[in-house]
Every structure is written in C-alpha cells, then in structure tokens.
Amino acid sequence: MTAIRTEHLTHTYSVGTPFQKVAVDDVSIAIEEGEYVGVIGHTGSGKSTFIQHLNGLLAPTSGKVCIGEQDLWADKSKLRSFRFAVGLVFQYPEYQLFGETVYSDIAFGPTNMGLTQEEVDTRVRQAARFVGLSDEKLEKSPFELSGGQKRRVAIAGVLAMDPKVLILDEPTAGLDPKGRDKILGEIREYHEEKKNTVLLVSHSMEDIAKNATMALVMNQSRLFCYDRVEEVFGRAAELGKMGLSIPQVSRVFLSLAGMVPGIDPRVYTVQAARDQILAKVSERGQGR
Ligand SMILES: Nc1ncnc2c1ncn2[C@@H]1O[C@H](COP(=O)(O)OP(=O)(O)OP(=O)(O)O)[C@@H](O)[C@H]1O
Ligand SMILES: [Mg+2]
Structure with a gap:
C-alpha cells in the first residue's frame, strides 16, 4: 500500500515578487507504507519545502499530494485529520515548546485529537518512554531540561499522536554525536515496533546509511532519484556533482x-x- 504519493508537486514561493522561487519542481513520487526514507540534498534543494506539503502545512502551487488514496486538498474539512495522520517534527522543534510541564506539552496533540483523558495519558507515557524520558521528568517545566531532552519532548509530542507517517526535519541538528545516536536509535526502535512510515531529512550520509531503507535525493528543487539506499549510494559520482558525499x-x-x-x-x-x-x-x- 502506498502511504504518500505526490503527482507533479510544485511549490513556488513569493509568486509575482522579485523573490519568486520555485522550491519544489514537478515532483512525482510514491512512498510505500513501512519504508524508512532518508531525504537528502544540498542546502536549499527543497527538502523542507517538500516535506511540509506532506501534511498540508504548505499547499501546492500546482500538482497533488495524496495520503493513501485520498487527495489532501480535495476536502478542506478533512485537512485536520491528515495532520494527525502525518506527524511532522520541524528542525529545532524545541523552540516550539510552550507547556507548563513536559506532560502538558506532550499531551497537546492527542488532546486536540479528542481522545479521552485516559487515552491521552497512555499516549503521553508511551511516547515519553520511546524517547527515554523518565516519569519524573514529565512533571518538570520543559525549560528546565537540557537541549537534547527538550528536543525529545518535542519529538514525543508528535509520537503521542501515533501518526501513520512520521516526518523529521534534521532531528539531530546541533546535537553532539552521543545525543545524535541516541535520538536516531529511538526513532529506529519506534519504526521497528510500530512498522509505520518514517521520513528523515538529514545532511549525514552515515545516518541515512545506518537507518534508512530508501533514499530520496533532491537536487535544485527537483527529485533526482528515489531508490533503495544501496542503489543511491552506488551513484557516487553523480551525487558528488551535486555536492553530496557518500x-x-x-x-x-x-x-x-x-x-x-x-x-x-x-x-x-x-x-x-x-x-x-x-x-x-x-x-x-x-x-x-
Ligand atoms: N518562505 C520562503 N520564501 C521564499 N523562498 C524560500 C522560503 N523558504 C525557502 N525558500 C527558498 O526555497 C528554496 C528551498 O528551500 P528549503 O528550505 O526547502 O531547502 P532545504 O533543502 O530544506 O535546505 P536546508 O538543507 O538548508 O534546510 C531555497 O532556495 C530557499 O531559499
Ligand atoms: Mg531544510
């Protein structure tokens, strides 16, 4: 089954101004359920713009995004449910924490989904466990935590919605190697246990190699290729020309x-x- 499909997806920023920029250009792709997809590409190649279309945060200038068989924009009243189905963790998500406690921050998403308090509680505790946050941390203010822990709280907030597709935009940016490995290990375990679809945007080829099954390569707003990781890394010379190293x-x-x-x-x-x-x-x- 296909988890997400795009058809000729194009996004142009600031149309009609001197800053007009085609950031995603005619991208057609089908991502199957259960894949762990590494999204790679040079700075400015359109990775963040592309993934923000997958849960309707950005609307296509032209083209389509489908979740399963459903067109994301066909019926705007359904957009909310797609946002729960496709969880997006932004780069530096810790800047978006706002709850008085870690618990209330993680609970925000599932509460909005209209779950009972009991279900929310189960989700919060399970998500916190996935990212290695102890129960005692749940009662603390998120602002008392270290950088790595804050980031885990933000990731847990998305996991608690139990999304069918989890998208993370450079979740390890700015962390030390130990913190990086820990978060990637947690995401890998989550993927193995839930068997859901994961998209991980990363500048680190090593991280993609260790975690992903498929690699999606963006180059100058276009999709260069989408294939199994070993096939993509076999195209070293072409990647090199795009400024990407294997x-x-x-x-x-x-x-x-x-x-x-x-x-x-x-x-x-x-x-x-x-x-x-x-x-x-x-x-x-x-x-x-
Ligand atoms: N809000 C915006 N308005 C205008 N142009 C933008 C906007 N956001 C991004 N861009 C431009 O669109 C292009 C793609 O940007 P995007 O952030 O999607 O790339 P990226 O691959 O995620 O880069 P990075 O690796 O640096 O995060 C870039 O040229 C960028 O300058
Ligand atoms: Mg980006």
Whole structure:
C-alpha cells in the first residue's frame, strides 16, 4: 500500500515578487507504507519545502499530494485529520515548546485529537518512554531540561499522536554525536515496533546509511532519484556533482572494487564492509 504519493508537486514561493522561487519542481513520487526514507540534498534543494506539503502545512502551487488514496486538498474539512495522520517534527522543534510541564506539552496533540483523558495519558507515557524520558521528568517545566531532552519532548509530542507517517526535519541538528545516536536509535526502535512510515531529512550520509531503507535525493528543487539506499549510494559520482558525499566506507569500497576482483562496491555500513572482507579472507584461505 502506498502511504504518500505526490503527482507533479510544485511549490513556488513569493509568486509575482522579485523573490519568486520555485522550491519544489514537478515532483512525482510514491512512498510505500513501512519504508524508512532518508531525504537528502544540498542546502536549499527543497527538502523542507517538500516535506511540509506532506501534511498540508504548505499547499501546492500546482500538482497533488495524496495520503493513501485520498487527495489532501480535495476536502478542506478533512485537512485536520491528515495532520494527525502525518506527524511532522520541524528542525529545532524545541523552540516550539510552550507547556507548563513536559506532560502538558506532550499531551497537546492527542488532546486536540479528542481522545479521552485516559487515552491521552497512555499516549503521553508511551511516547515519553520511546524517547527515554523518565516519569519524573514529565512533571518538570520543559525549560528546565537540557537541549537534547527538550528536543525529545518535542519529538514525543508528535509520537503521542501515533501518526501513520512520521516526518523529521534534521532531528539531530546541533546535537553532539552521543545525543545524535541516541535520538536516531529511538526513532529506529519506534519504526521497528510500530512498522509505520518514517521520513528523515538529514545532511549525514552515515545516518541515512545506518537507518534508512530508501533514499530520496533532491537536487535544485527537483527529485533526482528515489531508490533503495544501496542503489543511491552506488551513484557516487553523480551525487558528488551535486555536492553530496557518500559514506566513507562506501568510498573505500568503490576504490577497492577497482583493485580487487569480486568486490561488491555497494557497501555503505561498517558492518557490511566487515562481513564482505571476512568472506573474502575466508575464500582466500580456502584457496579459491
Ligand atoms: N518562505 C520562503 N520564501 C521564499 N523562498 C524560500 C522560503 N523558504 C525557502 N525558500 C527558498 O526555497 C528554496 C528551498 O528551500 P528549503 O528550505 O526547502 O531547502 P532545504 O533543502 O530544506 O535546505 P536546508 O538543507 O538548508 O534546510 C531555497 O532556495 C530557499 O531559499
Ligand atoms: Mg531544510
């Protein structure tokens, strides 16, 4: 089943002014349910503009966005329910915290959905657990928390709506490597448990390699490609021309493939590299 589909989606900012800019240009794509999609592209390539269309935060200048089989803009009275179905975590979401307590902040979304207090409570506690926030933190003011914890509260607020599609715009920006790995690990666990669709915008190819199944590449407002991660990283030279680098281990393997026969260059995690080297060594050991 398709989770989200766009047809010739185009968005132009500031139409009719000197600042007019086509930020998303004729993007047609179908994202299947359950995929973990890494969204990559150079600064200004249109990633944030694109994802803000997927829950109706921005309206297309032309073209269509469908959630499942339904056109997002066909009936404006349904827009609200689509916003619950597609949860969007902005870049630096901690700036949008406003609740008196962490609990009330996380509860805001599910309360708006019209759930009972009991259901809201279950959702809040479950979402907090996903992002590693202890019960005792729920009663604190969000402003007493560290940067990484604030960001977790903001992510939990979206998880608590139990969206079928979860979109995160650079959720690890500005965090240290430990904080980055922790948040990505939590999102990965959430995805594995809920089997929902995740879109992760990231500048880090390593993060995409470790987490995503599919990669969506934007280049100068257009969709360059949407394919399995290993296929996309196999197009290193083209990505390089767009100013995107592939993971370090993929670069090493691309060079190795030119020197050692039988090496598969489509390696993009250290684990896969290790497995392939060990297999090669054992072949040699057996005199093959
Ligand atoms: N509100 C706006 N008004 C006019 N132009 C805008 C607006 N927002 C973004 N743009 C322009 O649209 C283009 C795409 O921007 P967008 O923020 O979608 O890119 P991005 O891929 O998310 O970039 P980054 O990696 O820096 O976050 C850029 O040229 C940007 O300057
Ligand atoms: Mg952006």
